[in-house]
Amino acid sequence: MDVGDQLCEAAKNGDAGKVKALIESGADVSHFDGEGLTPLMHAAKHGHADVVKKLLEAGAPWNALSPSNLSAGDFAMDAGHQEAFDILLNAGIQAELVLGTIARKDNKIGDCNGDYLEDRVSFSEDKLMDAESKAVMMAWEKPLMEAHAKAVCSGGGHILNIGFGMGLVDTAIQQYAPASHTIVEAHPEVYERMIRTGWAEKDNVKIIFGRWQDVLPQLELYDGIFFDTYGEYYEDLREFHQYLPALLKPEGIYSFFNGLCGGNGLGEDDWQC
Incomplete structure (x- = not known):
């Protein structure tokens, strides 16, 4: 041996x-x-x-x-x-x-997900891949996204989702017919696909194109919020949490999924409050 x-x-x-x-x-x-x-x-x-x-x-x-x-x-x-x-x-x-801090120091504009937003992405029936063939979202996540949707829609009303991806959670949110459904998406190709597939034509859907950090002034007060971005670090997640009191109603539901280590269950944080 x-x-x-x-x-x-x-x-x-x-x-x-x-x-x-x-x-x-x-x-x-x-x-x-x-x-x-x-x-x-x-x-x-x-x-x-x-x-x-x-x-x-x-x-x-x-x-x-x-x-x-x-x-x-x-x-x-x-x-x-x-x-x-x-x-x-x-x-x-x-x-x-540590990796997040290093990445921020190496990136002079402080945009940790800038590379991803500039990359080409590819869609297939069961996955969304970035330019390095890493999974941004995969179809196996559907049951988890449906559970998130059920949680954030449990109070009805106005729902905010940050990060469209393959649209798994947004499709599930639509099943609960919220009064309004706001979607923030920063990747240009994902956004174009949203438009192509008719998301902008839904009566209760409002699409806001851009990084959540840049479109905060366009956001309102919501009964349910879901957060799922790609290419960001814990610092970004914590930064978003600082804005929650201004975005979420007192009895609202917040849930997030942040896959910081794709393919590794330990690295995927999943939390609700």
């Missing part, structure tokens, strides 16, 4: 001492064994929180994916290992905050 497989085995067994020794001897913490799992995935899957922490401190990739597209956080969550999951979640958040 090579040293990488030994590390996976030690992590699986929760042998913190052996894990530490193997790491100090130069074992690769990003090694994938014959099952396609990393040491971190094994430790998370079996709830060995102390080993999870040691591996992360040694630089183990928290967002690596198994052949079944599961991360260490997914394994911990599925097995009900809350302590291990919390450690991984915090590692993911910290990493995204």
Whole structure:
């Protein structure tokens, strides 16, 4: 058994001492064994929180994916290992905050999603892809988007959605026949497709083209708000939250989906209030 497989085995067994020794001897913490799992995935899957922490401190990739597209956080969550999951979640958040800060410093105009908005996108029956063939939205998200729509429309009235994508959540919102349905979309090709497919002709729909940061003066007060952008960071999400009191009625419902790590369940934040 090579040293990488030994590390996976030690992590699986929760042998913190052996894990530490193997790491100090130069074992690769990003090694994938014959099952396609990393040491971190094994430790998370079996709830060995102390080993999870040691591996992360040694630089183990928290967002690596198994052949079944599961991360260490997914394994911990599925097995009900809350302590291990919390450690991984915090590692993911910290990493995204650091990456977001670096991206902002590198981008002189401070527009973290500028590249995406300038990219060409492609639509197919079950997905929306960016220029690098990364999924912006996929059809499997439909049940989740329907649940979000049900939540934000539960009080009826006036609904705001920021980020159209494939239109999954907006199609679901329309089923509740809100008094008004405002959609903010910043990508020119997505916007053009909205117009082409008749969204601007719906009686209760108002489309506002532009980044939400730029069109805030055009927004009103809403009974339900859904937020789902692509190519933004936690800082942008927090910034939007600062405006919520001015946009959401006192008894209104707010929900968001922010896929900061596509294909990784741990990196997709999903929250309602």
